Amino acid sequence: MQFANRLKALSHNVFADMDRAKTDARNSGKEIIDLSLGSSDLPVAPSTIAPIKTALQDPDTHGYLLHAGTKDFRVAAAHWYRDRFGISVDPETEVLQLIGSQEGTAHLPLAILNPGDIALLLDPGYPSHAGGVYLAGGEIYPMTLLAEHDFLPVLGDIPPAILAQSKMMVLSYPHNPTTAIAPLDFFHQAVDFCREHNLVLVHDFPYVDLVFDREINSAPSILQADIHKELSIEFFTLSKSYNMGGFRIGYAIGNQELIAALRKVKAVVDFNQYRGILDGAIAALSGSQTSVTETVTIFKHRRDVFIRALNQIGWQVPSPEATMYIWAKLPEPWQNNSIDFCTKLVSHTGVAASPGAGFGQSGEGYVRFALVKDPETLRQAAKKIEEFLAATTK
Known part of the structure; x- marks a missing residue:
């Protein structure tokens, strides 16, 4: 069966690739902390x-x-x-x-x-x-x-x-x-x-x-x-x-x-x-925009918690002024392989993130974390990341 040439450019998608990696990790028994997708976990008003x-x-x-x-x-x-x-x-x-x-x-x-x-x-x-x-x-x-x-x-x-x-x-x-x-x-x-x-x-x-x-x-x-x-x-x-x-x-x-x-x-x-x-x-x-203000406050708190947790494990990341994401420059030796980093991270720890390369060539060397979990889960994710970095950078 033959398909249109235009599909060739759509063969890779950062979210689809990570979805497969998450599925493999879940099937191997890992509990997934999914920080790869910017889908809010907060309720609608x-x-x-x-x-x-x-x-x-x-x-x-x-x-x-x-x-x-x-x-x-x-x-x-x-x-x-x-x-x-x-x-x-x-x-x-x-x-x-x-x-x-x-x-x-x-x-x-x-x-x-x-x-x-x-x-x-x-x-x-x-x-x-x-x-x-x-x-x-x-x-x-x-x-x-x-x-x-x-x-x-x-x-x-x-x-x-x-x-x-x-x-x-x-x-x-x-x-x-x-x-x-x-x-x-x-x-x-x-x-x-x-x-x-x-x-x-x-x-x-x-x-x-x-x-x-x-x-x-x-x-x-x-x-x-x-x-x-x-x-x-x-x-x-x-x-x-x-x-x-x-x-x-x-x-x-x-x-x-x-x-x-x-x-x-x-x-x-x-x-x-x-x-x-x-x-x-x-x-x-x-209507009232109170729920919007509350949502922003929640994501700001999560940002502060996760940035603090990453800094405490030695990963220095600037604090973002906006969005629901953390854009983190990868530590050595992962600077040129964000896809490998994210694939192995979810495989070893269950923590899912999005590789910077999935957003374009200039995204290589970075990883994106979505702040779509509660503060305690974000702290757990940082702890698992610490263990992963310690095990893979020796």
Whole structure:
């Protein structure tokens, strides 16, 4: 049986590879402490669950949901955005409901790229960004992120020949996996750069709320630098702020032509999310944000606990200002083989992490831990890591 060539680029996925390693370790009797996936272990707020429960008893919610039926959700998203960032949004033309932001970022290249066109992506970066480009027949130019540049791309380093073939740039800050925050002045630079080179600017923004050490609005929106929405689109999810990862609900806000183009792609791929889930999402966006504040506080405490525990075992790791991750530079002798480190770590100890190489070539030498366990379990994980490092570095 023959398959499309586009699948070749999708043969490896960091989460799928680690899932196999976790399964092998579990089958060998290891108890797994899974810090490899950014899936929150915290509950959804009761005020969000209640409308979903109500909808389940209403047969009118059980059918297909067309675009017109998402209006109340789009209005809620527009109001949330206006209240948060002070920029008005038209829910009819500048908002699109998504089945998670990953769906949107993976489908958008189909609306922008022709085969052979180039997308400028962060390296390291989130795997679905590359996957969507490959499915569209596009090519990738990796924008290297280095600690000495605060994990921001140096736009001036992109060769003119690459820019001549490029159609889009994808950013995502606070950044997964490096946890970096991009300041607003960098977004202004990126908008000016994309305007100069006729690029669509895409910003994936799942960690808008998960900022620990600055005031709440310190993670800027790309539309604050592109107020008139000339060339930008931004993706949001309720998976992180509201712990709704399994409900698969997100949305895009931005340039109305980009929103319309993405809607055309969605129209031939899927309908929309279940209306009851939209009702819950409306309650989350429109109601008290106390649960969001509590979630941020919990992840901040977990960050402090795990960083302290790693430092105590001799692994010095900087404390991240945002996201739900720790981006740790691997100790010797593992600096050039993050996949081997993570595979052996879970095999020997049951502690699962994500290898930095799975996020791009520039991620090699790092490992990402997700803070998705309670503090005591994180301390246990650090103790197991200490034992592993002691046994493998002799």
